Amino acid sequence: xxxxxxxxxxxGSTEFSTIVNKVKASDSDAVFNTLNGDSNVAFFKQxxxxxLPSSKLPIVSVSIAEDEVRAIGADxxxxxxxxxxxxxxxxxxxxxxxxxxxxAAYGDDRxxxxxxxxAYVAVYLWAAAxxxxxxxxxxxxxxxxxxLEFDAPEGKVVVDGENQHITKTARIGVINEEGLIDTVWxxxxxxxxxxxxxxxxxxxxxxxxxx
Amino acid sequence: xxxxxxxxxxxxxxxxxxxxxxxxxTFTFGQMGVINMAHxxxxxxxxxxxxxxxxxxxxxxxxxxFLLSLPxxxxxxxxxxxxxxxxxxxxxxxxPLDTLLVTWGVALVLQQLARDIFGxxxxxxxxxxxxxxxxxxAGVDMAYNRLFIIGxxxxxxxxxxxxxxxxxxxxxxxxxxxxxxxxxxxxxxxPSVDRRTFFLGSGLAGVAGVAITQLGSVGPNLGTNYIIDxxxxxxxxxxxxxxxxxxxxxxxxxxNSLAExxxxxxxxxxxxxxAIVVFLQFRPEGIVASESRGLA
Numbered sequence: 297x298x299x300x301x302x303x304x305x306x307x308g309s310t311e312f313s314t315i316v317n318k319v320k321a322s323d324s325d326a327v328f329n330t331l332n333g334d335s336n337v338a339f340f341k342q343x344x345x346x347x348l349p350s351s352k353l354p355i356v357s358v359s360i361a362e363d364e365v366r367a368i369g370a371d372x373x374x375x376x377x378x379x380x381x382x383x384x385x386x387x388x389x390x391x392x393x394x395x396x397x398x399x400a401a402y403g404d405d406r407x408x409x410x411x412x413x414x415a416y417v418a419v420y421l422w423a424a425a426x427x428x429x430x431x432x433x434x435x436x437x438x439x440x441x442x443x444l445e446f447d448a449p450e451g452k453v454v455v456d457g458e459n460q461h462i463t464k465t466a467r468i469g470v471i472n473e474e475g476l477i478d479t480v481w482x483x484x485x486x487x488x489x490x491x492x493x494x495x496x497x498x499x500x501x502x503x504x505x506x507x
Numbered sequence: 508x509x510x511x512x513x514x515x516x517x518x519x520x521x522x523x524x525x526x527x528x529x530x531x532x533t534f535t536f537g538q539m540g541v542i543n544m545a546h547x548x549x550x551x552x553x554x555x556x557x558x559x560x561x562x563x564x565x566x567x568x569x570x571x572x573f574l575l576s577l578p579x580x581x582x583x584x585x586x587x588x589x590x591x592x593x594x595x596x597x598x599x600x601x602x603p604l605d606t607l608l609v610t611w612g613v614a615l616v617l618q619q620l621a622r623d624i625f626g627x628x629x630x631x632x633x634x635x636x637x638x639x640x641x642x643x644x645a646g647v648d649m650a651y652n653r654l655f656i657i658g659x660x661x662x663x664x665x666x667x668x669x670x671x672x673x674x675x676x677x678x679x680x681x682x683x684x685x686x687x688x689x690x691x692x693x694x695x696x697x698p699s700v701d702r703r704t705f706f707l708g709s710g711l712a713g714v715a716g717v718a719i720t721q722l723g724s725v726g727p728n729l730g731t732n733y734i735i736d737x738x739x740x741x742x743x744x745x746x747x748x749x750x751x752x753x754x755x756x757x758x759x760x761x762x763n764s765l766a767e768x769x770x771x772x773x774x775x776x777x778x779x780x781x782a783i784v785v786f787l788q789f790r791p792e793g794i795v796a797s798e799s800r801g802l803a
Contacts, residue, residue, distance in 0.1 A: 305772040310723035310732050311524075313517035313653075314767040314775070320648070321510050334732070337629055337724035345650030347641060367629030367724060 300324045305331070310338035316346045319353070329357040336360055340368045340376075350375030361409030362476060370475035380410040381464040382450035383477040391449035407475070408449075417448045421455060421462070453486065461489030509646035514768045515761065520653040522760025523660040524722070527715040528733045529740035529752055530660070530667060534708030535588070536738070537747030538684045539701065541596055542603055544610040546737060547730025548617035549587060549709045553580035553716020554725045555621060558630050570635040573717070577659075580713035587617075588709020592702055600701075614730065621727040629726035638721060652721040659718055663711065668749055670707070680704050684747060743783055745793030754794050759783075 300322040303315050312335075319327060331339055336359065343353070349372075356377045362384050365373055384395055384407050394416065398408050421444055426432055429440035442457035453462040463486035469477035493499035528550060535543050557576040564572045591613060599606045634652060641650035671677035682690040683700045691697045719729065740759060744751030762782060767775030790796075 303771055306776055308728070308732055309772060311521055311763075313520060314514065314764050315772060317510065317513045317517060317648075318768070321513075334629065334724040334726060334728065338722060341634075341722060342650075344639070345641060345652050346648055347650075363628060367631050367726070369631045369633060 305335060307332070307335075309335050312339045312342045313346075315339075316342050316348070319343075320346060320348065324353070327353060327355040329355050330359065331357070332359045336364055337368050340372050344372045360471075361411060362407040363409045363412070365471055365475040365477075366407065370471065370473055373471050374473050376471050377480075378469050378471065378477060380467060380469065380477075382410045382413045382448075383467065383469050383479060384408045385476050385478060386450055386467070388449065388451060390447050390451075394449040410450075413449050417446060417450075417453060417462075420448075421446055421453075425455075451486065456489050459489060459491055461491055463488055510768070512645065512647045514764050516647050516649060516653075518761030518764035519757065520657060520760070521764055522757035523657040524715075524719070525736055525740050525760055526664065526753060526756035527656065527660040527718055528712070529737040529744075529756060530663060530749075531708040531711030531715065532737045532741045533744070533747060533749060533752045534667075534680075534704050534711070536708075537741050537744075537752075538680060539704055539708075540603070540746075541600075541705070542607045542610065543591075543596070543709075544607060544734065545591065545614040545617060545730075546709070546712050547732075547734035548614045548621075549584040549712035549730070550716040550719065550733055551621060551725075551727065551730040552587060552617070553584050553713030554632070554720045554729055555625060555630075555716075556580040556583050556713065557717050557720045558625070558632050558725055561632060566633055569633050570637070573635050576717050577714055580717045581710040582713075584713025584716070585706040585710030588712075589702060589706045591709070592705040596705070597698070597701070618727045618730070625727070627727065629724040632720040632725050634721055656718050656721065659714075663714060664749065664753060667707075667711070671749060676700075676703060739783060743786065743793055745795035748793070748795040751793055751795030 301318060301324070303318065305312070305315065329339070336357065354377060356379065358379050360373065360378050361380060394413070395408055399406060421441065422437070424444055424446065425437045425441040428444070429436040431437070438460065441455045441460060444455045446453050451465050453464060455462050465486050466483040467479050468481040469479050472478050493502065531549070532546055535541050535546065556579055557573060560572040560576045560579065561569060595609055595613070596606060599609060638652040638655055641648055643649070671680060679690070679695050679700050682693070682695060683697050687697055716729070723729070740752055740756045743759065744755035759779060763775055763779045766778040770778065
């Protein structure tokens with residue numbers, strides 16, 4: 297794999313014609329996109345204007361979920377690839393119940409997505425930890441949260457005792473015509489969280505900053 | 508060579524967007540000297556006008572919804588501007604700092620209003636099918652929506668030039684701008700001219716908003732993305748001068764896309780800002796200068 301270019305835009309930038317031109321001129325096979333928020337809408341609209349649909353140039357995005365697809369327009373991003381832990385289409389009874397309740401509360405045309413699900417799960421985990429601790433005292437709740445399990449819409453999640461992150465299943469998805477995301481690959485079960493990059497060989501030389 | 512031509516087109520296209528968003532400001536800020544921080548929010552409400560029309564007329568009438576939203580956004584944003592002028596700005600003429608703070612507050616209120624009405628998330632504005640895609644001439648890819656915006660900003664600039672340069676209304680505007688007391692003494696109703704100028708300037712922001720729906724996101728923060736650029740164009744161009752605004756918008760657009768091409772998006776912006784700072788050191792009155800009651 298050869299990296300043909302790397303570009304950064306100011307946060308909130310909405311003018312991408314130069315970057316699109318550069319991508320086009322580089323004749324790259326794919327783009328890895330970490331843009332956030334409004335910029336994604338502008339980026340994909342302008343790619344579309346330059347005649348680069350997903351069939352010509354696949355783009356892997358890490359900040360486009362179902363709700364962003366609604367703002368961009370599904371026809372402009374269908375076939376593009378995203379990475380999350382949860383999609384509205386994720387199978388399971390817990391998710392069916394969640395999606396149904398969400399649509400009942402906010403309307404049939406609304407969609408759930410990973411950040412929405414993560415917020416939902418976090419509230420339940422906190423509540424379970426408070427119940428277990430019998431108090432809302434922060435230190436006691438932290439202690440009680442260790443090893444807590446919850447049957448989340450994305451599947452079973454477990455709070456890691458060492459770092460308080462939760463185990464999550466990694467899912468690669470492709471955006472479909474309806475603006476929903478179909479899982480095309482997923483990890484074998486939930487992955488143990490490693491926020492400090494301890495298991496990555498390339499991060500061996502890195503040391504945390506003191507203090 | 509092809510890359511340079513592509514960049515030049517990108518520059519002209521970006522310049523035409525800058526011109527479109529700054530045109531209204533050449534009236535309200537350039538001619539009247541009002542620092543209207545809510546100008547970006549008028550752009551935003553222009554964009555939302557397109558969204559509302561699209562939802563009301565249905566997605567099979569996109570072309571009508573889009574074309575109809577151009578005049579309607581002019582009236583919607585113009586009316587908002589008029590309301591702002593009558594209720595607040597009228598009382599603040601000659602107090603630029605207070606105007607800045609008050610209109611900034613209004614901008615925040617309008618953003619929250621949009622959030623309450625339309626939700627915090629961006630909404631989708633569907634492009635008419637004839638604006639999708641583009642043509643390639645001599646290796647230069649020209650997206651139809653970009654060509655449309657270039658055409659629109661040319662047409663609106665021409666219309667604004669006719670209004671200011673040829674019509675009675677424009678003559679009065681210029682008279683009030685050059686010497687308010689004398690204009691009043693000659694029988695011109697200056698408060699009425701102020702209101703009309705402000706309506707026109709705000710309305711043009713609404714039209715710019717309609718055009719922007721074809722390029723970027725439509726959300727409550729839309730205005731904040733463009734307001735700084737709009738002020739830069741007006742200041743570099745010379746306060747209140749259409750010709751200056753045109754030259755400034757195109758120069759900044761082309762400079763930005765070339766600088767960005769040879770460096771990166773962030774560095775390109777830095778280069779443009781530096782160029783503006785240096786330029787204003789030597790020519791603080793802007794590209795086109797004349798005596799005015801503005802801030803310069």
